[in-house]
Every structure is written in C-alpha cells, then in structure tokens.
Amino acid sequence: MIAEKASNGAKIAVVAFADAERPRWLRLLAKGFRHCFALVCSSGRWVVINPMSHWTDVVVLAESADGATADEMVRTLEARGFAAVACAVAEPARRAGLPAPFTCVEVVKRVLGIQEPLVLTPRQLFRFIEHSHSKMKIILDKGNNPC
Secondary structure: OOEEOOOOOEEEEEEEEEOOOOOHHHHOOOOOOEEEEEEEEOOEEEEEEOOOOEEEEEEOHHHHHHOOOOHHHHHHHOOOOEEEEEEEEEOOOOOOOOOOOOOHHHHHHHHHHHOOOOOOOHHHHHHHHHHOOOHHEEOOOOOOOOO
C-alpha cells in the first residue's frame, strides 16, 4: 500500500489509541492506551488497519472522508474519544525487523516503518511518535495535507 504524500513530501498516517477491555490482560495497560490502529492515506482514500488479537480489519473509509486532511482525521477521532496523532510514514532501513509477537503495536510500527524493539505498548508508541522521534511528526499546514 502506497501512502499519499503530505505537502512536505512525507507519506502521511494517523495513529489512534483506545481503551479495550478484552482480552482481559489488556487491563494491565494504561487506560486509554490499550489498543492502537492506523489510518493511512492511499490513492486519495483513508484506509483503516485495525489489528486485533483474533483478526485484522482493513477498511476503506466512505467517500465522505475523501480529501480529509490528517489534522481533520485527528480531530474526528479525538471527538470520538480516541487519542490520535498524525505522523509521517518512515522509509525503514532495508533490513528485516526483529521477530516480535503479533500485537496491535507491532503491526502499527511496521505500517509506519518503525523498527524500534523497545516500543512494546500503545502508550510507548504514542510517546515515541509524540516525543522521542519528533521527526516522524508532520507539521500540519491547515488544509494543506489532504488525502
């Protein structure tokens, strides 16, 4: 899947973070950061990649989301109770990632091109995107990064 490019040339994505009660062990994780999924801009449409323990749901959003900017997608998700962050999709190094358990975090990291073995939980991923790896964040020009 090839993501569209933002005005600064970066491929764009939005990562959403949510609460989840099942499976039960997710309750050990920080509230509000028990699950994550990605929205990637591809061919002018937003594609949701939602990896869950029993299946991975991939959905192309309705035409009403066409042309929505990453900033608009973040605001929409936040209005629905999710924490969300827009970021650039990195071109990863051409080396195999380390083997890791199939988790929502690992899937989203692979979608974003992150090869950071110590990012294991949704909260760590949020912090990594927000703080530790600020070059992944897009400077969102209002209305200038449409999908």
